Amino acid sequence: MRFATGGFAAIFAAASFFMPAKAQDCSSTVRDINRYGTFDHWTVREIKESGIIGGRTKYLYEFFGSPADTIRYDKKKSKAFRAPEAYLWRSNNVYANVMGIEKCSVTDFPEKRGDGWCCRLEVHVEDVKVAGMINMDVVCQGVFLLGSLPEPIKDTKDPMAKPLYGIPFTGRPSALQFDYKAKVGCEIIRGNGFSKLKTIGGRDHAEVAIILQKRWEDEQGNVHALRVGTGIERITSDVPDWVNGHRIPVHYGDISGESWYKDYMKLLNGTPMDLHCINSKGKNVKIVEEGWADENETPNVLIIRFLASCGEAFYGGVGNTLWIDNVKLIM
Numbered sequence: 001m002r003f004a005t006g007g008f009a010a011i012f013a014a015a016s017f018f019m020p021a022k023a024q025d026c027s028s029t030v031r032d033i034n035r036y037g038t039f040d041h042w043t044v045r046e047i048k049e050s051g052i053i054g055g056r057t058k059y060l061y062e063f064f065g066s067p068a069d070t071i072r073y074d075k076k077k078s079k080a081f082r083a084p085e086a087y088l089w090r091s092n093n094v095y096a097n098v099m100g101i102e103k104c105s106v107t108d109f110p111e112k113r114g115d116g117w118c119c120r121l122e123v124h125v126e127d128v129k130v131a132g133m134i135n136m137d138v139v140c141q142g143v144f145l146l147g148s149l150p151e152p153i154k155d156t157k158d159p160m161a162k163p164l165y166g167i168p169f170t171g172r173p174s175a176l177q178f179d180y181k182a183k184v185g186c187e188i189i190r191g192n193g194f195s196k197l198k199t200i201g202g203r204d205h206a207e208v209a210i211i212l213q214k215r216w217e218d219e220q221g222n223v224h225a226l227r228v229g230t231g232i233e234r235i236t237s238d239v240p241d242w243v244n245g246h247r248i249p250v251h252y253g254d255i256s257g258e259s260w261y262k263d264y265m266k267l268l269n270g271t272p273m274d275l276h277c278i279n280s281k282g283k284n285v286k287i288v289e290e291g292w293a294d295e296n297e298t299p300n301v302l303i304i305r306f307l308a309s310c311g312e313a314f315y316g317g318v319g320n321t322l323w324i325d326n327v328k329l330i331m
Helices: 006-012 026-036
Strands: 043-048 057-062 069-072 089-091 094-098 101-105 108-113 116-130 134-141 143-148 175-183 187-190 198-203 206-217 223-235 239-249 276-278 284-292 301-307 315-317 321-330
Touching: 026 321, 043 101, 057 089, 057 108, 108 321, 116 143, 134 315, 175 206, 175 223, 206 284, 223 239, 239 321, 301 321
Parallel strands: 043 069, 223 284
Antiparallel strands: 043 057, 089 143, 094 101, 108 116, 116 134, 116 321, 143 301, 175 239, 175 321, 187 198, 187 315, 206 223, 206 301, 276 284
């Protein structure tokens, strides 16, 4: 008897967004973003994978508790993640239940830094091997995002549309600030679980982005957006020592004519990294980022993402590592 392996591949990808609900008070939102951006308090979800794929115990980390907090599940409890109030961040550590088989992926880890903690994002290969039944190797990318990642993952459909990046927000921040160090430039490998690992060539880099959008939905449920603010930076060389208080400024309006403009700052429309959201009808749809907003426009969605790999799902520089700490939104 051979089990289908494709169902597990969906848990190793990332990139989508949700429609804004009523925006929270900006000052309280900024306070919540900054409070949890210190990474000094972690919660561990202890989950045992299904016996048919080895029965390994996995530890999925989120940073809203304390270093001693551990959630252990019995068979009768739901293992799906539920964010506590005011916790707006989400790691890419995720639990899947595909046709009754439970599997986890872990790419974001707590790491000691001085008297506190930081977050380490990795690109690595996750393997699922059971003799004669399952043999998968999947490239997993470390992601840290502002938004949500609904669980459990149940299928392989459109893996880039699984997580929901972004929160309702009407403020106009001036910059994203954080501490970081990095190991990047590892050779790009493809591993989607359906074939053997393949070396693609080229070098992979880390990426940090803050994006503000103005979104709306038409009568057919299609979601459109204008790009209000942009701050995107790629880390293209190793940074072995901590850089503290690094800032990425937010530029408002159309930046495509600026001398410092890069292709990776372009509108997300018809690219492998297109954004998705849940519309008012409850359907996951692609967001059409139609153009640049006026520089004085008010946004209604804030997106922040830290990526250990700047590529699409299942591609990445295995070995890339991004460490981040003290993430703050500067108004």
